[in-house]
Structure formats: C-alpha cells, structure tokens
Amino acid sequence: xxxxxxxxxxxxxxxxxxxxxxxxxxxxxxxxxxIFVALSIGFNWQWGLMxxxxxxxxLWTGIDLFVGLVIGPILGRLSIPARAEFAxxxxxxxxxxxxxxxMMTLATGFQVARQxxxxxxxxxxxAWLIVSFCVVGIMAVIALGVLEPxxxxxxxxxxxxxxxxxxxxxxxxxxxxxxxxxxxxxxATLVIMTRLSSR
Amino acid sequence: MPPAHAxxxxxxxxxxxxxxxxxxACVVVGGIILASYAPRTxxxxxxxxxxxxAAVLLGTAGALLAxxxxxxxxxxxxxxxxxxxxxxxxSGMIEFAFIHDHTRGSSLLIVTLxxxxxxxxxxxxIAFTVARFADLD
Numbered sequence: 384x385x386x387x388x389x390x391x392x393x394x395x396x397x398x399x400x401x402x403x404x405x406x407x408x409x410x411x412x413x414x415x416x417x418i419f420v421a422l423s424i425g426f427n428w429q430w431g432l433m434x435x436x437x438x439x440x441x442l443w444t445g446i447d448l449f450v451g452l453v454i455g456p457i458l459g460r461l462s463i464p465a466r467a468e469f470a471x472x473x474x475x476x477x478x479x480x481x482x483x484x485x486m487m488t489l490a491t492g493f494q495v496a497r498q499x500x501x502x503x504x505x506x507x508x509x510a511w512l513i514v515s516f517c518v519v520g521i522m523a524v525i526a527l528g529v530l531e532p533x534x535x536x537x538x539x540x541x542x543x544x545x546x547x548x549x550x551x552x553x554x555x556x557x558x559x560x561x562x563x564x565x566x567x568x569x570x571a572t573l574v575i576m577t578r579l580s581s582r
Numbered sequence: 583m584p585p586a587h588a589x590x591x592x593x594x595x596x597x598x599x600x601x602x603x604x605x606x607a608c609v610v611v612g613g614i615i616l617a618s619y620a621p622r623t624x625x626x627x628x629x630x631x632x633x634x635x636a637a638v639l640l641g642t643a644g645a646l647l648a649x650x651x652x653x654x655x656x657x658x659x660x661x662x663x664x665x666x667x668x669x670x671x672x673s674g675m676i677e678f679a680f681i682h683d684h685t686r687g688s689s690l691l692i693v694t695l696x697x698x699x700x701x702x703x704x705x706x707x708i709a710f711t712v713a714r715f716a717d718l719d
Binding site for chain 2: 503
C-alpha cells in the first residue's frame with residue numbers, strides 16, 4: 384500500500400518543477416507591509432493602525448476559517464499525490480501570506496487597544512481583551528510550533544528526487560488538524576472582536 | 583532492494599521540537615501576562631519565572647541538538663538562518679512597539695529576553711522538523 388503511494392508520488396517528480404519554499408517575488412510586498420506597520424506605530428497614525436489591524440485581522444480570520452473548515456476537510460479526502468500537488472502550489476503562498484497578515488494584525492492591534500483605552504483595567508472591554516490575547520497566544524503556539532514546521536517539512540520532502548508519500552501524508556495530517564483547530568478558534572476571535580467594537 | 587528513501591527512513595530523535603515549542607509557549611504566556619497589565623507594571627516574578635523555564639527548555643533543546651550525529655546539519659543550518667531572519671524582524675517589530683509604548687527598566691529587559699527566546703525557538707522548531715526528515719549530509 385505504502386509502496387503504491389510512494390510510486391504515485393514519485394511518478395509526479397519528472398513533471399513537477401522545483402518548489403520555491405518561500406516565493407521570493409512576494410518579498411517586496413512583505414517589506415512594504417513591514418514598513419507600513421512600523422510607520423503607523425512610530426507616528427501613531429490612527430488610520431494606518433486601523434487599516435493594518437482591520438485588513439490584516441480580516442484576512443487572517445477569513446483565511447484561517449476557510450483553510451481550516453473548507454480546504455482542510457477537502458484535502459483530507461484527496462489521495463496523497465493529489466494532496467502533494469495541491470500543497471506544492473498552496474503552501475509556499477501561505478508561507479508568505481500568513482506571517483505577514485499576523486504581523487500586521489498583532490503589531491497594530493496592541494496600539495489600537497491602547498489608544499482606545501481598552502488596555503486600562505477599568506475599561507469594560509479589558510476582560511475581553513485578555514481573552515483575545517489568550518486565544519491569539521494559543522493559535523500562535525499551534526501555528527508556529529506545529530503547523531508551520533510541518534508546512535516547511537512537506538515542501539522540503541516534495542523537493543526530494545523520490546519524495547516519501549507516507550511521510551508527506553503524515554505531515555499533511557498535522558496541517559489539516561491544526562488548521563481546523565485554528566479555524567475554530569477564529570470563531571472565538573470573531574465573537575470577541577465584534578463584542579469589543581460594539582461597546 | 584529497499585526503496586530509495588529507506589536509507590533516510592524516520593530516525594528516532596530526542597524531543598527537540600517539543601522542547602523548543604515548550605519554550606515558545608512559555609514566552610507567549612509571559613508575553614500575555616505582561617501585555618495584560620499594560621500600561622501598568624506587570625508582576626515581574628511570574629514573567630521572570632516563565633522566562634527562566636523557557637530558557638531552560640530552549641537550552642536543553644540546544645544541548646540535545648548539539649549531540650546529534652546522524653543529522654542533516656546542512657539542511658538545519660539552511661532553514662534555521664532564513665527562519666531566524668524572519669523571526670528576528672518580527673521580534674524587532676514587537677520590541678519597537680514596546681519601546682514606543684514607554685516600556686522601560688526591568689519590564690523591557692524581560693520583554694527583550696522573551697523576544698530573543700521567541701526568535702530562536704521558532705526557527706529551531708522549524709529547522710529541526712525539516713532536517714530530521716532530510717537526507718543525511
């Protein structure tokens with residue numbers, strides 16, 4: 384069975400181009416985002432802070448929900464060669480998009496909360512804010528400690544002359560489960576953030 | 583004849599990834615405690631204790647890593663350096679935000695040390711996970 388899977392994956396090798404783990408062409412966009420965030424914080428630029436937080440947070444939440452609850456279950460039902468083909472095109476993009484939107488959201492979110500007075504212990508929103516820190520903290524540990532290493536390992540494995548299909552399948556399972564967990568946790572983020580902004 | 587990848591079949595390794603992820607979890611919890619008290623001064627003993635636990639976990643991971651012989655150090659180094667660059671930039675951005683928010687003294691020192699552990703633990707986890715499955719040098 385495993386040998387069949389391995390042969391299937393190996394048969395993709397001749398037609399599969401070398402995978403660029405981090406798409407270098409997208410790095411200028413990341414650089415621009417970093418500069419935009421730094422300037423927004425440095426100059427207390429209210430529109431810039433809000434733009435980065437809302438756009439970054441909206442994309443982060445939306446992508447996590449979509450990947451975790453829509454793409455993940457579909458991937459789980461695909462054959463391992465099909466998963467591998469999808470991952471080869473999908474994961475490098477996620478390597479650029481996710482850290483960027485997370486950086487935009489978190490770096491400016493703290494400043495937005497400070498300016499809005501939500502960090503003050505007397506604020507009625509303070510408790511909700513702490514809950515959101517905890518949700519983000521759990522998501523960060525799952526994403527950085529489990530999901531991202533698995534992503535990178537899959538891409539490296541697929542760049543081998545003879546990729547190990549069983550190993551790719553196992554690592555992708557990690558991706559599917561952790562993406563599902565972070566997707567569900569984003570529902571909590573939606574509740575907290577809409578609650579904060581409506582008070 | 584065994585399949586080509588059998589030579590680099592999954593080898594048993596010490597729990598280096600779990601230790602460095604544990605260090606990450608400690609500094610994340612410490613960061614939440616510090617941030618939840620801002621702009622007041624957070625109780626530093628708890629944050630310091632978490633920082634120490636994180637340092638011990640990461641140090642243990644580093645020590646175990648250094649003892650590995652059958653390991654793709656080339657792959658580890660290649661992944662580690664680029665991940666370190668990415669997470670050093672992220673840590674720098676967070677440090678900048680704390681300094682901009684007038685965090686000073688002991689609090690700033692603890693935040694800085696936590697960010698250093700953050701910037702080292704994530705690349706360690708990523709690079710180890712990749713290198714453990716890579717062909718030996």
